[in-house]
Amino acid sequence: MKYTQLGRTGLKVGRLVLGTMNFGPQTDEPESHTIMDAALDAGINLFDTANVYGWGENKGRTETIIGKWFAKGGERRDKVVLATKVYANMGAEGAPWPNHDKLSALNIRRAVEASLTRLQTDYIDLFQFHHVDRDTPVEEIWQAVDVLIQQGKIIYAGSSNFPGWKIAQTNETARRLGSYGLVSEQCLYNLAERRAEMEVIPAAREYGLGVIPWSPLHGGLLGGVIKKQSEGGRRTSGRSADALADSSVRKKLQAYEDLLDKHGLAPGEVALAWLLTRPGVTGPIVGPRTTDQLASALRAVELDLSDELLTELDGIFPGPGPSPEAFAW
Structure with a gap:
């Protein structure tokens, strides 16, 4: 496994991030533990979760599964860079309660204590704001984070789903207050x-x-969905089905799969490998439901995409271009 720095921290992390969203809802506890063992053995050491994972009446279930895995010992906790998130309402389903969600200082403090208990650890390496909170002043957020850092309960703070302007505002406020600021998005x-x-x-x-x-x-959609449909009769639903119903989207996906079939490459592995070529990317999150899916993701780290192939991929899925030129008429 190749390693890199996590932003401007001293943390060394693998080029893939283990996402745990499926642990609980789709993958039972024993299989989840097997996947985490396999990921760690393969060199994946940044594990990403959120207090709300488990969803519905089982909110917090995913953190609990991870905590039980840590409790097995074997230096599991020491080897993992642990990331979790705060924002969603953690009150009883159907009974949202004020101050049980978003990024108020009170909820941040409450969320950290609850996550530490479920995760069976005394610190969180990367505590992430799951979404933008339009109601809470940034100064209040950093005040809460700084106290938790001083207490040793978290080490770094990161964001999730933040637009560029919010990243700038949040870090400029941190600079003014003498706080360390965000280290990841x-x-x-x-x-x-x-x-x-x-x-x-x-x-x-x-x-x-x-x-x-x-x-x-x-x-x-980038995992070879059209071929899987035609060869295995696999049906799609939800957003994937809606996307495939769009002829322009389906045309691009067909061109993508045809291109990679010509090169003898697996679409899902190429999609991951492409992200690893992108400037600024630490590592994409993979959320395997099985060890076989994890093994497929690991192959992407060793995949070397040629300049020719990268150009062809850009032709199918062109980016917006560099900023600020991308905003020009």
């Missing part, structure tokens, strides 16, 4: 969705943030 970014290249990634690079793309396969 977790954003939607993949071959088929490249708008992050306009503002988010330039802002992250300017402020020294590591970029951690989520949905690297664009909800499975």
Whole structure:
């Protein structure tokens, strides 16, 4: 496994990030533990979760599964760079309660304590703001974070789903207050969705943030979905089905799969490998439901994409171009 720096921190992390969203809802606890063991053995050491994962009545379930894995010992916790998130309402389902969500100082403090308990650890390496909070002053957020850092309960803070201007505002406020600021941004970014290249990634690079793309396969659409449909009768649903119903989207995906079939490459592995070539990217999040899916993702790290292939991929999924030129009429 190749390693890199997590933004402007001293942390060394693998070029892939283990996403745990499926642990609980789709992958049971024993299999989740097997996947985490396999990921760590392969050199993946940044594990990403969120307090809300588990969803519905099971909010917090994913953190609990990870905590039980840490409790097995074997230096598991010491070897992992642990990242979790705060924002979603953690009150009982159907009964949202004020101050149980978003980024108020009270909820940040409450969320950290609850996550530490579920995760069976005494510190979180990377505590991430899951979404922008339009109601809470940035000064209040940093006040809460600084106290938690002083207490040793978190080490770094990061953002998720922040636009470029919010990254700038948040870090400029941190600078004014003497706080360390954000060290990472977790954003939607993949071959088929490249708008992050306009503002988010330039802002992250300017402020020294590591970029951690989520949905690297664009909800499975970049994983060879058309071929899987035709060969295995696999049906799609939800957003994927809606996207495939769009003729222009389907045309691009067909061209993508045809291109990689010509080169003898697996679409999902190429989508991950492409992200690893992008400036500013620390590592994409992979969310395997099985060990076989993890093995496929690991092959992407060793995949060397030629300049010719990168150019052909740009032809199918062109980016917006460099900023600020991308904003020109």
